[in-house]
Amino acid sequence: MAERTGVVGEGARRVWKYQRVVWWFFLINLLLAWVASVPLKVRLTKVTAHSLNAKRLVNGFDFGAYSELTDNPDVAYDARLPESGVAVLVYFIFALFLTGGVLEAYAADRKLRIGEFFQACGAFFWRWVRLLIVMLIVLVPLAFLSHVLLHGSGRLMLNSVNEKTGYWAALGAFVLSTILAMMIRLWFDMAQVRTVVDDEHGMIRSAIRSFKFTFANLGSLFWLYFRISVLAWIGLAVGLWLWAHIPGQHSGLSFLVLEIVLLWWIGTRLWQRASETVWYLRQEAGEIAVARSEAIEPAPVGPTTSPLPTN
Amino acid sequence: MRGFRPSCLIWISLAAGLSGATAQVGASIATNSPKPLSERVVAYEIEARLDAQKKTIDGNETLTYRNLTGKPQDTFPFHLYQNAFQPKSTFMQEERVHRQSFKWEDKYRASAEMKSLEVVGVGDLTSKIHFISPDDGNPDDRTVFEVKLPKPVAPGDSVQFKIQFHDQLGEVFARTGYKNDFIMGAQWFPKIGVWWQGAWNCHQFHANTEFFADFGTFDVRLTVPQNEVVGASGVEVSNISNPNGTNTLTFHGEDIHDFAWTASPRFREFTDTFNSSMGPVRIRLLIQPEHVSQADRHLRITKQTMDRFDRWYGPYPYKQITVVDPPTNGFRAGGMEYPTLITGDTTWWMPNGWHVVEEAVEHEFGHQYWYGMVASNEFEDAWLDEGINSYTECKILDDIFGTDRSSLDLWGITESDDEQQRNGYLEVADRDPMARFAYQYLNFNSYGGITYGKTATVLLTLEKIIGEATVRRALQTYFMRYRFTHPTKEDFLKTLEEVSGRNLRWYFDQAVYGTAILDYEILSATSDRLDWQEKNPPEAKRGETVYRTHVLVHRKGDFIFPVDVLVKFDNGESLRQRWDGRDRWVRYSYDKKARLESAEIDPESAVRLDKNFFSNSYVDKEDDRAARKLARYWTIAVQFLAQLAAWLV
Numbered sequence: 001m002a003e004r005t006g007v008v009g010e011g012a013r014r015v016w017k018y019q020r021v022v023w024w025f026f027l028i029n030l031l032l033a034w035v036a037s038v039p040l041k042v043r044l045t046k047v048t049a050h051s052l053n054a055k056r057l058v059n060g061f062d063f064g065a066y067s068e069l070t071d072n073p074d075v076a077y078d079a080r081l082p083e084s085g086v087a088v089l090v091y092f093i094f095a096l097f098l099t100g101g102v103l104e105a106y107a108a109d110r111k112l113r114i115g116e117f118f119q120a121c122g123a124f125f126w127r128w129v130r131l132l133i134v135m136l137i138v139l140v141p142l143a144f145l146s147h148v149l150l151h152g153s154g155r156l157m158l159n160s161v162n163e164k165t166g167y168w169a170a171l172g173a174f175v176l177s178t179i180l181a182m183m184i185r186l187w188f189d190m191a192q193v194r195t196v197v198d199d200e201h202g203m204i205r206s207a208i209r210s211f212k213f214t215f216a217n218l219g220s221l222f223w224l225y226f227r228i229s230v231l232a233w234i235g236l237a238v239g240l241w242l243w244a245h246i247p248g249q250h251s252g253l254s255f256l257v258l259e260i261v262l263l264w265w266i267g268t269r270l271w272q273r274a275s276e277t278v279w280y281l282r283q284e285a286g287e288i289a290v291a292r293s294e295a296i297e298p299a300p301v302g303p304t305t306s307p308l309p310t311n
Numbered sequence: 312m313r314g315f316r317p318s319c320l321i322w323i324s325l326a327a328g329l330s331g332a333t334a335q336v337g338a339s340i341a342t343n344s345p346k347p348l349s350e351r352v353v354a355y356e357i358e359a360r361l362d363a364q365k366k367t368i369d370g371n372e373t374l375t376y377r378n379l380t381g382k383p384q385d386t387f388p389f390h391l392y393q394n395a396f397q398p399k400s401t402f403m404q405e406e407r408v409h410r411q412s413f414k415w416e417d418k419y420r421a422s423a424e425m426k427s428l429e430v431v432g433v434g435d436l437t438s439k440i441h442f443i444s445p446d447d448g449n450p451d452d453r454t455v456f457e458v459k460l461p462k463p464v465a466p467g468d469s470v471q472f473k474i475q476f477h478d479q480l481g482e483v484f485a486r487t488g489y490k491n492d493f494i495m496g497a498q499w500f501p502k503i504g505v506w507w508q509g510a511w512n513c514h515q516f517h518a519n520t521e522f523f524a525d526f527g528t529f530d531v532r533l534t535v536p537q538n539e540v541v542g543a544s545g546v547e548v549s550n551i552s553n554p555n556g557t558n559t560l561t562f563h564g565e566d567i568h569d570f571a572w573t574a575s576p577r578f579r580e581f582t583d584t585f586n587s588s589m590g591p592v593r594i595r596l597l598i599q600p601e602h603v604s605q606a607d608r609h610l611r612i613t614k615q616t617m618d619r620f621d622r623w624y625g626p627y628p629y630k631q632i633t634v635v636d637p638p639t640n641g642f643r644a645g646g647m648e649y650p651t652l653i654t655g656d657t658t659w660w661m662p663n664g665w666h667v668v669e670e671a672v673e674h675e676f677g678h679q680y681w682y683g684m685v686a687s688n689e690f691e692d693a694w695l696d697e698g699i700n701s702y703t704e705c706k707i708l709d710d711i712f713g714t715d716r717s718s719l720d721l722w723g724i725t726e727s728d729d730e731q732q733r734n735g736y737l738e739v740a741d742r743d744p745m746a747r748f749a750y751q752y753l754n755f756n757s758y759g760g761i762t763y764g765k766t767a768t769v770l771l772t773l774e775k776i777i778g779e780a781t782v783r784r785a786l787q788t789y790f791m792r793y794r795f796t797h798p799t800k801e802d803f804l805k806t807l808e809e810v811s812g813r814n815l816r817w818y819f820d821q822a823v824y825g826t827a828i829l830d831y832e833i834l835s836a837t838s839d840r841l842d843w844q845e846k847n848p849p850e851a852k853r854g855e856t857v858y859r860t861h862v863l864v865h866r867k868g869d870f871i872f873p874v875d876v877l878v879k880f881d882n883g884e885s886l887r888q889r890w891d892g893r894d895r896w897v898r899y900s901y902d903k904k905a906r907l908e909s910a911e912i913d914p915e916s917a918v919r920l921d922k923n924f925f926s927n928s929y930v931d932k933e934d935d936r937a938a939r940k941l942a943r944y945w946t947i948a949v950q951f952l953a954q955l956a957a958w959l960v
Contacts, residue, residue: 037942044938052911052928055939062715063725064730068924069941071737084949091953095960132959141505163492163576163639167800185958244722251940258947263677265954 003052007282008224008235015267016104021102025266026092029260035277036087038135040080047074059247102270103196106277114244119197127195130203135188142180149173189297193280217283224275232268236261341546341565342628343590348566352377353527357500360534360557361574364670365447366489368478372500376464380506383463387470388513389456390524392498392694393423396518397489399451401444405518409754421481421488425456425501431471434932446515446581446750454516455504468635474501492640494539495573497649498522499891507797509687514690517750519758521682521696522569526795529564542597542633543572544652566795567650569684573597573635579604582620585617589626591735592617598636601947609634609655612669617674617847619707622682623783625790632679634672648669648678652661665815666712666722670728674704684794692800692825693749693758698766699786699803705729705767706783722868729771733919735764740922745769745823746800754820768919769822772872775917776818777811821870822920830868831912832926834896836878837861838906854882861936862899862910866892868922877914880905881931907931 005013015022047069048054057069068079099195104120105112112120132309153173157166191203200206214221239261246254342348359370378384393404398415407413427437442456446942480501481488482824487497504513505525512523521736537558545564552558564570565619578597585592592938596611598606613634617627632643633652637644639807645656653675657668681687687695688907708717719726738759752758789798789806804823808815838858842848849856862878872891879885882905890897911928921927 003910004869029950029953031952033946036949040945041942044941045935048937049933049935050928050930051925052909053924054932054934057937057940058934060725062730063719064734065924066941067734069738071734072923078635080945084945084952087949088953089957092960093957099960128960135959139695158490158640160640161638163599166640167660169657177487240429246723248723251936251943255943255947261949262947262954265951267666269954269957289697305548 007279008271010278011106011271011273014109014274015271017109018102018111019110021105022263022267022270024268025095025098026263029262029266030090032087032091032094033084036080036084039076039083040077043075044069047072052138054114057266058249058251071183086177087263090281095129097121097125099128099192099273100196103193103273103277106274107193107197107281124196127201127203128192131191131195131207134203134207137182138184138188139181142177142184145180146173149177182225183218183222184307186276187211189220189225189276190214190221190280193273193277196225197277197280197284219266221279224279225272228268228272228275232265235264235268239264312498321628325349329449340548341563343587343592343626343630343631344566344628348628349526350379350430351527351566352379352525353503353568355500355527355529355531355570356850357529357531357570358534359500359531361494361496361536361539363539363574364481364490364537364930366494368480368496368499370474371443371474372479373471374474374503375469376500376503377656378466381466381692383465385463386457386511387460388504388511389458390498390502390504390513390516390522390941391425391454391456392425392502392516392522393478393480393487394419394453396421397447397453399453399796400454400519401447401452401515402454402485403448404449405750409518419484419488420479420483421484421664422479423499423501424479426471426475428458428475429473430458430460431473433462438609440663440858444514444515448515451514452515452943455513457513458668462577468860470765472503476501476681483641486644488644490638490644492577493638493641494573495637495644495654496574497545497644497647498569499569502569505688505797508799512595512688512690514750517690519752519755520694520749521693521816522684523688523797525569525691526566526568526686527569527853529566529567531570531572531575532559533560533572534559534577538576539574539595540578540580541572541574542578542595542635544591544633544650545571546631547773564651568643569650570656571649571652573637573654575638577604577638578909579606581608581610585614587617587621587627589628590630592627592629595629595631595633597633599638601639602657603637605657605661608663609636610666611673612672613676616673616707619710620703622676622678623706624703625794627679628684628788629679632676633678641665646675648675650683651679653678663719664719666708666718666720669708669711670704670718671881673707674700677703677707680790680794684797685790687796687799687803688778689749690796691748692746693743694766695798695800695803698745700768700772701732701763701767703786703933705732705771729767729919732764732767732771735760736768737922741763741826748817765822771919772917773807773815773818773820775913775915776815777807777813782807817871825870827870828868828871828922829870829918830866830922830926831872831874831892831918832864832865832867832923833910833929834863835861835865835913836907836910836931836932838927839930840900842863857902857904858906860901860903860907862907863896864899864912865891865896866894867926872918872920874912874918875914877909877911879908879910881908921953 001285039109056065069075098121100123101117101121150170151172153166153169156169160166187210194200195206239257242257243254320954353820355371358369359368361368376387394400396419403415415847425440428440429435436458439458440456441455471907484493487495491512495749502524504511504744505523521828526824534540534557536555541560541563542661544567545562548561550558550560576623579600581595581596585594594610596606596609621627629651631651635652635654637654639658642656645654647654655668656671661667679697681700682696689696706727715727716725717728718731739757742757743761746760746767749758770782789803793802804819840848841859864876873891876888876890880903884905888899909928909930913927
């Protein structure tokens with residue numbers, strides 16, 4: 001029955017079935033950010049908790065009051081940046097570490113026992129580090145291209161007679177850069193999926209073979225990736241619209257709306273991972289007509305143990 | 312919109328003499344006043360031709376100068392502002408000092424060349440022109456020259472200079488020049504200095520300074536390609552189409568001290584009328600095609616501003632105001648004022664809730680009063696025009712949009728113009744006094760923060776001392792008394808004292824001439840049981856237990872200012888104290904059957920100069936909602952950043 005649903009639908013089913021993964025990502029993200037904000041909150045409380053001037057920030061958002069606060073040496077906003085930077089880094093490493101176990105669970109389509117899950121995480125972690133290095137190297141020319149395009153559109157903004165020309169050029173540059181970045185992300189997503197499903201150890205080989213079959217099947221794969229991204233952006237737009245209409249004194253509600261947006265973002269990202277995994281498994285099983293290439297080989301039997309416990 | 316035709320270099324000579332035209336025009340053409348409004352020290356007649364391809368202006372200027380100095384004069388200084396845009400000028404040297412990242416680019420190069428100078432009745436004195444640098448002795452600065460006549464001009468007599476000049480405009484770097492096909496003709500003709508306070512006042516052009524000139528009449532004839540839409544100071548008297556593909560437009564201005572013009576084939580024109588107390592005023596808006604949707608915004612704010620200036624300070628006597636919208640990438644020509652012509656500032660995407668358009672138009676129109684008519688010395692007393700104008704900007708925008716959102720009201724985020732000015736000042740609070748010459752400030756930031764922000768904040772705080780209505784009355788008196796003259800800072804300060812009937816020297820010495828910081832804080836506020844020393848005191852009962860409350864107020868800064876302290880108790884009672892602020896601290900003590908609820912310095916937040924509003928109060932009951940709110944936003948920001956970083960995984 002699962003084989004009859006589309007790839008994206010099947011990916012959604014697996015994300016929903018193993019939604020514990022989504023919640024773990026979300027909760028770790030929230031916890032790290034909250035810990036990073038505690039020192040700031042302590043300083044803000046010291047300055048504002050006994051001050052009548054603070055009501056200018058509670059009822060609505062008085063930018064003048066906020067500016068005065070950020071310049072206050074007792075608050076020292078800039079000094080809080082390293083703590084937040086550490087939180088971002090720790091989350092990044094956490095996400096990198098967990099990816100192996102997550103893809104293993106999506107590929108096996110069952111809940112892995114905790115031992116299985118973390119075994120898979122550990123088994124793939126250093127392969128992800130090597131693959132990440134390859135991806136960063138690939139991103140360098142894209143970064144350079146983006147810089148050139150944006151610089152050019154900036155020059156247009158400064159020099160063109162029609163004011164909008166530069167803006168349209170900048171928008172075009174941004175769209176092109178985003179699409180290229182998405183393609184590269186998709187390529188390396190597939191490399192990770194292939195690595196897990198085929199237990200591949202050579203990351204350069206994985207990258208090369210994934211490149212071949214990804215771009216041979218770019219239409220279907222990119223469409224899979226892109227439409228889920230669109231849903232993520234729609235969620236962001238709706239969330240921001242709601243946030244802009246919430247009265248300033250209801251900061252708790254604003255916070256909740258934005259957390260839901262973040263949860264949606266995490267969920268859609270994992271939805272992409274699950275869908276990519278389903279796509280790869282189905283093409284190996286011959287259920288999807290793909291552009292054949294030497295890189296697509298019959299999949300070996302997957303790992304017999306899974307780290308995460310089943311229900 | 313006119314079709315484009317290539318420019319050409321053909322001179323057009325008209326039969327009618329301009330001096331005759333002036334006599335025919337009379338005072339009623341450019342103003343709503345039946346008689347001259349100023350002494351009219353100068354009369355400029357300029358014929359100029361624009362080469363839109365080469366960005367050059369060739370001009371013939373006849374300047375009639377009336378010697379009202381009371382002394383014989385044989386030496387006359389002139390400004391040639393365009394020469395500032397050269398790499399070794401004083402302007403550019405200072406630009407580099409203030410901004411180490413500044414790099415000279417040749418596209419900014421501009422020049423004003425004196426082809427010839429003749430004095431009627433004396434002869435050709437071109438060889439007598441020599442450049443001077445009265446401010447810094449820079450031998451490479453060519454923004455001021457002087458010429459010495461063989462015989463002095465007697466007091467009361469006139470002298471007539473006939474000058475041929477050639478301007479090469481550069482890409483607009485500061486106020487004047489071109490950007491693509493947009494031309495801003497500002498500071499484009501040789502302009503005589505001002506005899507002021509017993510001496511010639513003719514400063515070099517500095518990175519931080521603006522301008523200073525005498526009142527008079529202007530008759531300017533501009534020949535431009537036919538596709539150009541032209542706006543200028545004064546009013547347009549005639550527009551003649553020439554067979555060589557050019558138009559010659561004649562403008563006439565009265566009782567103004569400068570003449571600026573602009574040209575672009577892309578301008579769209581909108582007009583409206585404001586009925587001032589002196590008669591109708593035509594509003595002419597020249598706006599970029601991409602900004603046409605904002606035409607209403609520009610016209611509306613112009614009228615709203617004119618209405619308030621007319622009611623609060625005095626009439627606008629001219630028959631026209633031209634509002635110019637430069638292209639966004641020509642923004643360096645924007646946000647500027649000239650007599651009866653102003654330039655705004657916007658982009659095609661500017662949302663309604665971000666009042667950039669309104670701030671720019673209001674501020675630049677305000678300069679018609681503070682600078683245009685009350686023509687203080689912008690080199691030496693920049694705060695008299697920029698600062699007073701920033702204050703009236705706050706008052707007018709507050710009146711139009713509401714005090715708490717006069718600058719920004721977008722997506723639930725608000726900001727008042729008062730706060731914006733105050734925060735601009737606080738960033739540079741202890742750097743320079745307001746009374747410093749503009750070109751002697753530490754740097755751009757200090758110049759901007761002090762002349763604009765501090766002055767506005769000083770005047771807003773002055774309302775606390777003498778009342779808002781009195782400040783307005785004083786400004787009205789200052790305007791009506793000193794319009795069409797060149798007042799000094801003491802003229803303004805004495806007017807404030809005269810109208811208020813108060814000695815305000817203690818305030819001006821600190822605020823205007825000093826750099827002391829004003830900062831008061833509630834150092835502590837506590838309520839303690841009177842029987843605290845008892846071993847087993849009875850349980851506290853509301854309304855029965857006696858408490859001793861201490862409120863300790865500290866003057867943290869060096870600026871001495873009397874402040875009110877409002878103390879509230881939890882039985883609803885409140886007490887107000889006035890402290891003169893002379894000592895470093897004061898302690899107020901109260902014995903009451905109530906506990907302290909809050910203590911607040913300056914409960915009306917009227918002492919805008921105070922550096923830190925957060926330390927001005929103490930509330931007994933802790934309320935961390937603001938801290939929680941800001942921490943939540945910080946948390947969310949970190950979360951999204953982390954998730955973005957995870958995209959690399």
